[in-house]
Amino acid sequence: MTDIKNIKKKYLIIHGPNLNLLGIREPKIYGTTSLADINIKLNEFADNNSIELEIIQSNSEGAIIDALHNGMNKVIGVVINPGAYTHYSLAIFDAVAACGLPVIEVHLSNIYSREEFRRHSVIAPACIGQITGLGWYGYILGLEALIRS
Numbered sequence: 339m340t341d342i343k344n345i346k347k348k349y350l351i352i353h354g355p356n357l358n359l360l361g362i363r364e365p366k367i368y369g370t371t372s373l374a375d376i377n378i379k380l381n382e383f384a385d386n387n388s389i390e391l392e393i394i395q396s397n398s399e400g401a402i403i404d405a406l407h408n409g410m411n412k413v414i415g416v417v418i419n420p421g422a423y424t425h426y427s428l429a430i431f432d433a434v435a436a437c438g439l440p441v442i443e444v445h446l447s448n449i450y451s452r453e454e455f456r457r458h459s460v461i462a463p464a465c466i467g468q469i470t471g472l473g474w475y476g477y478i479l480g481l482e483a484l485i486r487s
């Protein structure tokens with residue numbers, strides 16, 4: 339018989355476009371930590387907090403939307419860094435709103451201290467919160483907020 343206490347709560351992490359290049363990509367802005375290393379830190383956090391993670395990275399808008407749809411019956415919360423889609427993807431905004439899950443938007447850099455076009459998120463209004471400018475640790479804070487909410 340399945341012991342209900344041993345069923346781990348599952349969360350989805352979505353890394354959007356160009357984040358596969360972390361560590362190499364504009365290190366002065368995004369830091370030197372690779373995506374693989376961020377995912378190791380996230381999995382360590384998950385183990386220490388007895389939660390399960392599904393982590394995906396995609397450069398395509400449709401795959402990000404599919405991941406949100408697929409998460410609907412599988413996970414209880416989402417941390418998403420939509421990359422540049424943040425600033426114009428109404429389709430991802432709709433998917434975040436439609437999935438009915440608590441979603442936290444994360445950015446490694448402080449989008450409000452950068453170019454004008456980055457200072458607006460079309461996705462944030464569908465999220466329960468946004469963490470920006472705290473580097474990879476923003477993902478951990480996002481998960482922590484979901485666990486405690």
Ligand code: DQA
Pocket residue numbers: 355356357419420421422423424444445446447448449456
């Ligand atoms: C980013 C900020 C976006 O403006 C940019 O397009 C990215 C990364 C961040 O994590 O700081 O790709 O989402």
